[in-house]
Amino acid sequence: MATLKDVARRSGLTVGTVSRVLNNRGYISEQTRQRVYDVMKELDYQPNEMARSLSKKRSNTIGVIVPHVVHPYFAKLIGSLEQAAYDRKYKILLFNSQGKDEKEEEYIEMCKSNRVAGVILCSDTFQTDKFRNLRFPLITIERFLDEGTAGIECDNYRGGVLAAEHLIAKGCTSLLHIGGIRNHRKPADERKEGFEDVCKREHIKYASVESSQFIYDEMDYYSSIDRMLDEYPGTDGVFASSDVIAAQVLQVCARRGLRVPEQMKVIGYDDVNVASLTTPDITTIRQPVKEMAETAIAMIDRVAGGEMVPSRSLFPVTLVERGST
Amino acid sequence: MATLKDVARRSGLTVGTVSRVLNNRGYISEQTRQRVYDVMKELDYQPNEMARSLSKKRSNTIGVIVPHVVHPYFAKLIGSLEQAAYDRKYKILLFNSQGKDEKEEEYIEMCKSNRVAGVILCSDTFQTDKFRNLRFPLITIERFLDEGTAGIECDNYRGGVLAAEHLIAKGCTSLLHIGGIRNHRKPADERKEGFEDVCKREHIKYASVESSQFIYDEMDYYSSIDRMLDEYPGTDGVFASSDVIAAQVLQVCARRGLRVPEQMKVIGYDDVNVASLTTPDITTIRQPVKEMAETAIAMIDRVAGGEMVPSRSLFPVTLVERGST
Numbered sequence: 001m002a003t004l005k006d007v008a009r010r011s012g013l014t015v016g017t018v019s020r021v022l023n024n025r026g027y028i029s030e031q032t033r034q035r036v037y038d039v040m041k042e043l044d045y046q047p048n049e050m051a052r053s054l055s056k057k058r059s060n061t062i063g064v065i066v067p068h069v070v071h072p073y074f075a076k077l078i079g080s081l082e083q084a085a086y087d088r089k090y091k092i093l094l095f096n097s098q099g100k101d102e103k104e105e106e107y108i109e110m111c112k113s114n115r116v117a118g119v120i121l122c123s124d125t126f127q128t129d130k131f132r133n134l135r136f137p138l139i140t141i142e143r144f145l146d147e148g149t150a151g152i153e154c155d156n157y158r159g160g161v162l163a164a165e166h167l168i169a170k171g172c173t174s175l176l177h178i179g180g181i182r183n184h185r186k187p188a189d190e191r192k193e194g195f196e197d198v199c200k201r202e203h204i205k206y207a208s209v210e211s212s213q214f215i216y217d218e219m220d221y222y223s224s225i226d227r228m229l230d231e232y233p234g235t236d237g238v239f240a241s242s243d244v245i246a247a248q249v250l251q252v253c254a255r256r257g258l259r260v261p262e263q264m265k266v267i268g269y270d271d272v273n274v275a276s277l278t279t280p281d282i283t284t285i286r287q288p289v290k291e292m293a294e295t296a297i298a299m300i301d302r303v304a305g306g307e308m309v310p311s312r313s314l315f316p317v318t319l320v321e322r323g324s325t
Numbered sequence: 326m327a328t329l330k331d332v333a334r335r336s337g338l339t340v341g342t343v344s345r346v347l348n349n350r351g352y353i354s355e356q357t358r359q360r361v362y363d364v365m366k367e368l369d370y371q372p373n374e375m376a377r378s379l380s381k382k383r384s385n386t387i388g389v390i391v392p393h394v395v396h397p398y399f400a401k402l403i404g405s406l407e408q409a410a411y412d413r414k415y416k417i418l419l420f421n422s423q424g425k426d427e428k429e430e431e432y433i434e435m436c437k438s439n440r441v442a443g444v445i446l447c448s449d450t451f452q453t454d455k456f457r458n459l460r461f462p463l464i465t466i467e468r469f470l471d472e473g474t475a476g477i478e479c480d481n482y483r484g485g486v487l488a489a490e491h492l493i494a495k496g497c498t499s500l501l502h503i504g505g506i507r508n509h510r511k512p513a514d515e516r517k518e519g520f521e522d523v524c525k526r527e528h529i530k531y532a533s534v535e536s537s538q539f540i541y542d543e544m545d546y547y548s549s550i551d552r553m554l555d556e557y558p559g560t561d562g563v564f565a566s567s568d569v570i571a572a573q574v575l576q577v578c579a580r581r582g583l584r585v586p587e588q589m590k591v592i593g594y595d596d597v598n599v600a601s602l603t604t605p606d607i608t609t610i611r612q613p614v615k616e617m618a619e620t621a622i623a624m625i626d627r628v629a630g631g632e633m634v635p636s637r638s639l640f641p642v643t644l645v646e647r648g649s650t
Contacts, residue, residue, distance in 0.1 A: 046434075046438050061418070064419075068404070069404035069407060070397075070400050070404040072395075072598070075394055075399075075400035078400075078419070079393070079394035079395040083421065086421075086428070091439070092418065093416050093417065093418060093419075094407055094418075094419040095417075096404055096407040109371075112371045113371050114416070219598065244598075247602040248602065250604050251602070254604045273599075274598075274599060274602055277569065277572040277576070277599055277603065278572070278602065279575050279604055280579070281576070
């Protein structure tokens with residue numbers, strides 16, 4: 001394997017000069033730069049990122065911790081984070097916590113010992129004491145964390161408002177909100193508040209129910225949706241707090257012989273690909289995932305540069321109208 | 326930041342002994358091991374993975390290159406790869422090529438300079454000359470690559486056979502196969518061969534059509550599905566080469582007033598979450614993604630240990646019957 005010294009020897013330059021070319025530091029003539037690149041190619045020299053990171057005390061990798069890669073929302077988020085990281089010359093170390101505390105603890109240790117430039121956390125069973133004494137910025141997406149550097153969220157309250165107003169405008173008179181998870185306080189809980197505030201203001205009958213962590217992990221909401229529709233039989237509009245839940249509401253309605261949107265209107269949240277792939281396709285509240293991801297990655301850069309970043313950033317949401325309403 | 330020397334000094338041991346504990350090498354009494362761990366905790370010492378990797382000449386990361394993280398099949402595959410990597414103490418560096426040659430080239434360079442333990446490649450626009458002189462094993466999943474160490478595939482031919490046999494057993498008399506991408510030769514092309522062989526054997530009318538790279542990247546098959554149904558008006562059974570395509574066939578059928586499964590039966594491929602979330606849900610050919618991912622990660626270990634691995638491994642597929650047939 002060719003070394004930096006071999007490149008210097010062959011190009012007739014000092015190791016210091018070759019190193020300056022590689023690190024893009026100081027003045028180097030275009031001719032010298034080209035000579036170094038030619039020799040690197042000739043010798044098949046690979047700069048050793050690990051050695052470079054070691055001297056910099058931090059690597060150019062960013063740890064991303066999500067609870068479920070396979071969930072369409074996190075798949076979309078990871079795709080956007082990878083693109084934003086690539087644009088800023090970072091690489092993504094991906095960790096899938098599956099909601100397990102011991103895995104998350106281990107992941108944070110791995111991030112520490114790999115000297116990551118930062119961590120983006122989208123998981124939610126974290127205990128806060130694991131986050132003391134971190135030497136890198138910690139950015140959360142759609143999560144609260146007291147010890148975090150910054151939190152990025154969509155405007156969940158506004159999302160709930162838009163959903164309720166849309167269902168009411170479409171003529172619904174008895175609304176049901178199906179929430180995500182009961183046990184952890186999350187920004188997404190504000191969707192319910194926005195929804196309920198509109199129902200109260202407009203004097204519309206409503207109910208809100210939440211599902212358990214187990215159901216979230218398995219993405220299996222069928223039996224709880226069935227129970228909810230039994231409990232609130234007059235329901236003619238459902239606001240589901242994810243498109244995955246909304247898709248399952250459509251399936252339960254089909255089984256019960258309820259026509260969507262004629263007898264039951266359904267609105268989801270997120271705007272992931274599932275929302276476009278069902279029959280009918282799903283009206284939803286769109287999170288600007290791409291912009292949220294870009295901001296998260298940019299913040300790691302800004303914190304590293306000594307800048308102050310907002311501790312909480314809220315992104316606007318939009319209503320995307322489709323066949324289910 | 327505490328160093329190895331600090332740990333040695335505080336625990337009253339030599340640097341060599343502390344290093345042996347960290348690397349789990351040679352005989353160390355349980356008492357000594359415990360003393361080192363206690364001091365590490367006390368000093369908040371973080372072993373530096375980068376430095377360790379440097380001395381080992383390879384890191385404990387595995388590069389994973391996919392064309393589209395957001396596609397449900399790759400989301401599922403990445404989730405399984407992350408789990409399998411975690412079980413064997415590897416971390417995943419994730420790269421999303423978006424089918425762009427220049428990104429892929431850059432990713433391979435990044436993997437080289439980060440001294441990855443191996444690369445798992447699920448992308449498909451790679452030119453083969455990029456893969457010369459790699460110093461790590463290269464495992465492909467559902468892709469052909471002459472320069473690769475090993476290829477892992479599901480039994481695509483058998484999948485095509487199962488799909489055609491199922492549609493025929495359900496009473497279909499005129500079948501249509503909608504393939505993925507035309508321009509690259511891929512293991513998935515064998516689904517078509519299996520499908521056609523059964524149709525010929527059973528003297529069933531059939532047609533096979535394929536979509537373009539652009540449609541695949543955008544996951545937008547609607548207009549080509551419409552065109553295909555116009556061109557083959559008597560079709561009563563469709564075998565789509567992915568669940569995403571199958572979901573869109575359901576949507577086009579709904580728009581055309583064709584009832585599924587009464588007037589049109591539809592079968593997909595992969596068994597990703599979308600297949601369970603449509604109305605009706607989709608009968609599909611299940612790829613054993615978890616087992617394929619575990620094998621890919623295990624192979625990197627085996628190659629590193631000097632073992633020979635099969636150059637091509639075929640995994641069995643199964644039919645999962647649901648509402649669309």
